[in-house]
Structures are given as structure tokens and as C-alpha cells.
Amino acid sequence: MPTSVPTAAPTRAPRGSMPWRVAPPLVSTALIMVGAGVLGSLLPLRLSAIGLSPGVIGLIATAEALGFLVGCLYAHRIIAPVGLERAYAAFAGMKAVAILGMHFADSVPALALLRFLLGVNAAGLSIIVESWLNALVPNQQRGRVLTIYVLVYGLFFGGGQLLSQNLNVAGPEALIIAAIATTLALVPMAGIDVKAPALPHKITLEILKALRTSPVSVLACLLNGLVLTAFTTVGPLFGEKIGFDQQHIIILMACVSLGGLFLQWPIGYISDKVDRLYALIGLGAGTLGVAAVLISADKSTPFLVMAVLFAVFGGLAESLYAVGVAHANDRAVASDYVALSSTLLFVWALGAAIGPTTGTLAIELTRPGAFFVYASALSLAFTLFGIWRLLRRRADRVVESREEFLTYPQTSPQIYAWLPYHRDAPGETAPPGSPEAVSPSEAGSAGQPDSR
Numbered sequence: 001m002p003t004s005v006p007t008a009a010p011t012r013a014p015r016g017s018m019p020w021r022v023a024p025p026l027v028s029t030a031l032i033m034v035g036a037g038v039l040g041s042l043l044p045l046r047l048s049a050i051g052l053s054p055g056v057i058g059l060i061a062t063a064e065a066l067g068f069l070v071g072c073l074y075a076h077r078i079i080a081p082v083g084l085e086r087a088y089a090a091f092a093g094m095k096a097v098a099i100l101g102m103h104f105a106d107s108v109p110a111l112a113l114l115r116f117l118l119g120v121n122a123a124g125l126s127i128i129v130e131s132w133l134n135a136l137v138p139n140q141q142r143g144r145v146l147t148i149y150v151l152v153y154g155l156f157f158g159g160g161q162l163l164s165q166n167l168n169v170a171g172p173e174a175l176i177i178a179a180i181a182t183t184l185a186l187v188p189m190a191g192i193d194v195k196a197p198a199l200p201h202k203i204t205l206e207i208l209k210a211l212r213t214s215p216v217s218v219l220a221c222l223l224n225g226l227v228l229t230a231f232t233t234v235g236p237l238f239g240e241k242i243g244f245d246q247q248h249i250i251i252l253m254a255c256v257s258l259g260g261l262f263l264q265w266p267i268g269y270i271s272d273k274v275d276r277l278y279a280l281i282g283l284g285a286g287t288l289g290v291a292a293v294l295i296s297a298d299k300s301t302p303f304l305v306m307a308v309l310f311a312v313f314g315g316l317a318e319s320l321y322a323v324g325v326a327h328a329n330d331r332a333v334a335s336d337y338v339a340l341s342s343t344l345l346f347v348w349a350l351g352a353a354i355g356p357t358t359g360t361l362a363i364e365l366t367r368p369g370a371f372f373v374y375a376s377a378l379s380l381a382f383t384l385f386g387i388w389r390l391l392r393r394r395a396d397r398v399v400e401s402r403e404e405f406l407t408y409p410q411t412s413p414q415i416y417a418w419l420p421y422h423r424d425a426p427g428e429t430a431p432p433g434s435p436e437a438v439s440p441s442e443a444g445s446a447g448q449p450d451s452r
Helices: 020-049 054-082 084-101 108-136 139-163 173-184 186-190 207-213 215-241 246-262 264-273 276-294 303-330 334-365 370-391 413-418
Strands: none
Touching: 020 054, 020 084, 020 108, 020 139, 020 173, 020 186, 020 215, 020 246, 054 084, 054 108, 054 215, 054 334, 084 108, 084 173, 084 186, 108 413, 139 173, 139 246, 173 186, 207 215, 207 334, 215 246, 215 276, 215 303, 215 334, 215 370, 246 264, 246 303, 264 276, 264 303, 276 303, 276 370, 303 334, 334 370, 334 413
């Protein structure tokens, strides 16, 4: 178990104001996401341009998802011996090298290895940034900073996608831009005026407990990985197969990303007002409906209609994850929040590892619209399961304690270690080192809570 390093107590911002020290991690995140956005839609097109089949492209994308999963599980072993500052430099440098290495890789194993490294290092970077933000933000400001973090994460990823509209997919330009953005992310992190926070800990996965707490939430997160995360790889290939040019494909994929970002807030607001199980059933049915319409979409479909459908598809499918996490937390006690939410993240990551291969094989072996047949079938199964759970509600004696909806990016388990709405049930005490155990006057210098 890694040991915590002492944290220096930074000068506290006045109550209600945003501490300026959160700016460097947010700027660093913005640069990382610009690079990720540039690669997000162009990598599938680049691999297609060099002659790889959709099924092979899906397998290579699966390597990155597996790398992310490994990074979330084991990055703390790299961070602990050297500290967060040096580990961040190592992760950013290795990610930039892996990006540039893709220009020289000419075999599927080499490409898969590089994508695996991209996933490992992306997870490590997220863990470190979120650990730092947790140390920099007082409890009463966590909700606002989390909202800003989600916006930065989504907006700059979408901006990176739009930046890649006219880049040559076969040339080195996209890789160079992504590597430059990743390397520049080191600059703001070097300017953080605070000692490194407590080191992140290994978390315990409790999948069976999550299933007992809320099986619908587990399946919602799995569905998000199987469908929407897979679509980041399948979508560009789908657009290419039905005849769209690169510029239109990039715009459509940016619509998916930005729709997933902006529709979560109104959907989350509605989910705060109704039973969240109803909200999850509605999201499943909505995803099913949009996917069913997209089955027959082709080049003759008006582009504006396609853009709206892609944005709604992204918004509904992305919200499955956030509402699923909120529904699970409604049914859990405060002491289980971090482990439960982290377990749901890993369930999503498993879906993200399976989805690209399954989705790309569907469009390779049949027709482009086959991916949406796959998405429709999974969404239908999820919706029917949600209805079945609803019908059994009277037999379910779990008492839900409603929590405010918050949207979380699928980044690393550390994001859940600074949940701003932790509340303990009567008679419970917060674990030492957690935000609940720190007085408001001391919150500004609180380190990373133990998220085991």
C-alpha cells in the first residue's frame, strides 16, 4: 500500500470564490483532450486508409480500452515510488511517444501495443490530475469545480475533433499535433503552487455487491461502454462506408461528443425530479429509438438530420452512465459511494473493451447499419430488464436516499474520491482522511481520501 506524502496547506481562497490553483490542472486537461480529440475520429480513418479491415481496427481499439483498464488498476504502483510530479511527466512523455510511434508502426501487433500504451498513460494522467484537484478544492466548491472539469474535458475533446477536419489522415500532421498538445500539458502542471497531494490508493472492485445494490445501474454502465464508446471507433468507419467525406465524418462525430456533453445536464435535471429507474428506462428506450432510425440511414439522408440524430444518440447513450451512477448511489450508503462508483467505471471499461471489436465486426460482415442493429438489440434488452425491475419494485425493500445528480467523465477511479455530496447515515462516521472527516476550515488542505 503506497504511503501518503505530507500536503502543504495552501492559502485558502475566500469562501465562495474559486481558488486560482485549479487552473493549471484544468489547462493541462484541456491540452490532453485536444490531442485526444484530434486522434479520436482520425485514427479509425487512418487505419482504414492503410488497408486494415473494420474488424482489425476494432481489435486495435480494444487494446487501448484494455490499456485504460490496466492503467486504472495499476498506475498507482508507478506513481507511489516517484511521486505525482515525476509520474505525470513520465505518463505524458510516454503518451506523446506512443502517438508519434504510430506513424512508423506498420504491423497490427505494433499498432495494438501503441494503442495499449495510449490507454495506460491516459488513465495515469487522469488519476494524477484528479488527485491534484481533490487536494486543491475545498469541500464546498467540489460541485462547481467538477462541473468545470466535465466541461473542459468534453469541450476540448470536441474542439480537437473539429480541428482535425482537414488534416491528411495518411500523413503525420494529426499525430504531430496530438503529440505537441500532450507534451504542452506538462507546462501548466509544472506551475502548480502546492505540494503534491496524498498518493492515490488501489481500490477494491465489488462487482457482486454493485449488482446487489443496483443491477440496472451496472447494466446501464455496461451498455454505455458496449454501444457509445464502441461508436467512437465504429462511427467514422460507418460514415466512410456510406459515402461521407472526412470533413462531414468529423462533424458528425463531434456532434456525438458534444451531444453527450450538453444533453447530460437537462437529462440529469429531469432524473432529479423523477424516479431514476424511470429515467434509465426512458434513456434505454430513447437510445433504442434513435438507433432504430439510424439503421436505414445512408448518404441520401439529409446531413442536418444525421447531425441531430448523432447528437441525440450521443446524449442519450452517454447519460446512461451518469444516471446509472446516480441511481446506484441513491441505493447505497455513503461509505460505499467510492467503491461502488469505481466498480461501475470498471464495468463500463469492460464494455468499452468488448464493444469496438463487436461493432466493427458487425459492419464488416454485413452492412454499415448493422452496428445500429447491434445497438438496438442491446438497448431493447436493457429497457426490458429495467421494466422487469420496475414491476418487481414492491418486492424490493431497499430504501433510496436521493442524491443530487452530477455528471462524471469516464476518466479514473480518483474522480469518485472527491464526491461533493458525501453524507453519512445516522450513526456512521466518515473514514479518516475523507472529505467528510475534515472540518470546513481544514478542507482546503485535505489530501486524497482513501478510496479503498
